[in-house]
Amino acid sequence: MKAAVKLGLTSFGGPTAHIGYFREEYVKKRKWLDDKLYADIVALCQFLPGPASSQVGISIGILRGGLLGGIISWLGFTIPSVIILMLFAMFISSTGSFDSGWIQGLKIVAVAVVAHALIGMQKSLAPDRMRISIAIVCAICNLLIPTVVGQIGIIIAAGLFGYFHYKKETVEPTPKMPLTFGKKTGIISWIIFFTLLILLPVFKPFFKSDYYSMFDIYYRVGSIVFGGGHVVLPILQREVNVSSDVFLAGYGVTQAVPGPLFTIAGFLGQVTEGTIGVFIAVIAIFLPSFLLVIGTLPFWSYIRSKRGIQAALKGVNASVVGILLAALYDPVFTSAVKTPAxxxxxxxxxxxxxxxxxxxxxxxxISALLGAVLHII
Structure with a gap:
C-alpha cells in the first residue's frame, strides 16, 4: 500500500511516464520482479482495453499479494487523484466559473498534452511506414464515423489487417507468471466481464435510475477503450451529458494531478451526480480492468507466444494512434482553440x-495562468 500511495501522489505525466515510475519503484528499487517479467506485464496491458498504467499496477499487486494485493495497489495509485478531481468539480460547480480565463487555459493545455502523447505513442506503436499508414486511415475513418460502434469497427479492422500483414513474423517465448490463482478463476472473470457488458444495456430500459445508467456508461467505456486515458476522451465526450467547456476543464485539470487519466471519471461523476456519482463512475470505469487482468494473466504466456496474436496487436496499436490523432482535432482542438491568442x-x-x-x-x-491573463486583458 505504501508503494502504491507514493506512486499515486508523485506519478505525473500520463501513462507512458507511469510505466517509468513503476519500473523505478517496483523493479529497480524494491526488486519485486525483474525487467523481463515487467516487460511481459506491460505488453499485456498495452493489448487490453482500459488504462494501461493502472492495469500494470494491478497486475504487479496481484503478483505480489494476490487479488487483495491488486485491489490495494489500485486504491493507492488511484484515490489521491480522484479526491483532488472531486474537490475541483465541487468548486467549479458551486462557483459556476466555467467561463473564467483560467478554465479556458485548462482547456487549451489539453491540445499540447494530447499532441505530446500522440508523438510518444507514434514512436512506439506506429514506428514504420505501414503502421503510420494504418494510423492515418484509422484517423480518417474515426473522423468520418464519430461513434462508439465506428471506433470498435476501426479497431477490429486494423487488427485483422495486422494479422494478415504481420503473421509471418516470429516472437520469442515468454516465461510463466507466479500467480495465486489459475485458469478457472480467469475464466470466471471473463464470464463476469462479458455478462456485465452484454446485460447492463439489455436491462437498462427496466431500471429508471440515473445511477444504473451511469454505471452502464462508465463500465462500457472502460471495457472498449484501447490506448488508455487519452483515447477515452472522445468516447466520454459523447457518452456523458456535460458541456464541452466543463469536460475539457476537467480534462485539463486531470493533466495536473498524478495518477491515471481515467480518474477524470471522478470529476465527471461529481459534476453529474454528486459524491455518489464519483463512487459509481470510478468503480464502473475501472472494474473492467480488474476483470480483464484477472482473466488474462493465467493465459498470457500462452497467448503472447502465438504469432497471430502478436500480428493483430501491431494493427490494433497503430489504430490507437489514429484514434488519438482524430481526438486531437475533435473535440480537443475544435473545443479549446477559438482565437489566435x-x-x-x-x-x-x-x-x-x-x-x-x-x-x-x-x-x-502556466496555461491556466496565461488563460487568466488573457481573460483580464
Whole structure:
C-alpha cells in the first residue's frame, strides 16, 4: 500500500511516464520482479482495453499479494487523484466559473498534452511506414464515423489487417507468471466481464435510475477503450451529458494531478451526480480492468507466444494512434482553440512540454495562468 500511495501522489505525466515510475519503484528499487517479467506485464496491458498504467499496477499487486494485493495497489495509485478531481468539480460547480480565463487555459493545455502523447505513442506503436499508414486511415475513418460502434469497427479492422500483414513474423517465448490463482478463476472473470457488458444495456430500459445508467456508461467505456486515458476522451465526450467547456476543464485539470487519466471519471461523476456519482463512475470505469487482468494473466504466456496474436496487436496499436490523432482535432482542438491568442498558448505550452521537457503539471499551471491573463486583458 505504501508503494502504491507514493506512486499515486508523485506519478505525473500520463501513462507512458507511469510505466517509468513503476519500473523505478517496483523493479529497480524494491526488486519485486525483474525487467523481463515487467516487460511481459506491460505488453499485456498495452493489448487490453482500459488504462494501461493502472492495469500494470494491478497486475504487479496481484503478483505480489494476490487479488487483495491488486485491489490495494489500485486504491493507492488511484484515490489521491480522484479526491483532488472531486474537490475541483465541487468548486467549479458551486462557483459556476466555467467561463473564467483560467478554465479556458485548462482547456487549451489539453491540445499540447494530447499532441505530446500522440508523438510518444507514434514512436512506439506506429514506428514504420505501414503502421503510420494504418494510423492515418484509422484517423480518417474515426473522423468520418464519430461513434462508439465506428471506433470498435476501426479497431477490429486494423487488427485483422495486422494479422494478415504481420503473421509471418516470429516472437520469442515468454516465461510463466507466479500467480495465486489459475485458469478457472480467469475464466470466471471473463464470464463476469462479458455478462456485465452484454446485460447492463439489455436491462437498462427496466431500471429508471440515473445511477444504473451511469454505471452502464462508465463500465462500457472502460471495457472498449484501447490506448488508455487519452483515447477515452472522445468516447466520454459523447457518452456523458456535460458541456464541452466543463469536460475539457476537467480534462485539463486531470493533466495536473498524478495518477491515471481515467480518474477524470471522478470529476465527471461529481459534476453529474454528486459524491455518489464519483463512487459509481470510478468503480464502473475501472472494474473492467480488474476483470480483464484477472482473466488474462493465467493465459498470457500462452497467448503472447502465438504469432497471430502478436500480428493483430501491431494493427490494433497503430489504430490507437489514429484514434488519438482524430481526438486531437475533435473535440480537443475544435473545443479549446477559438482565437489566435488561444493558439499562442498552445504553441507556448507545446514548446515547453516537447522542447524543454517541462513537467506536465507545470505546463498546466502556466496555461491556466496565461488563460487568466488573457481573460483580464
Amino acid at each position: 488561444d493558439f499562442v498558448i498552445v504553441l507556448i505550452t507545446f514548446t515547453l512540454l516537447i522542447v524543454y521537457k517541462w513537467a506536465p503539471f507545470k505546463i498546466v499551471l
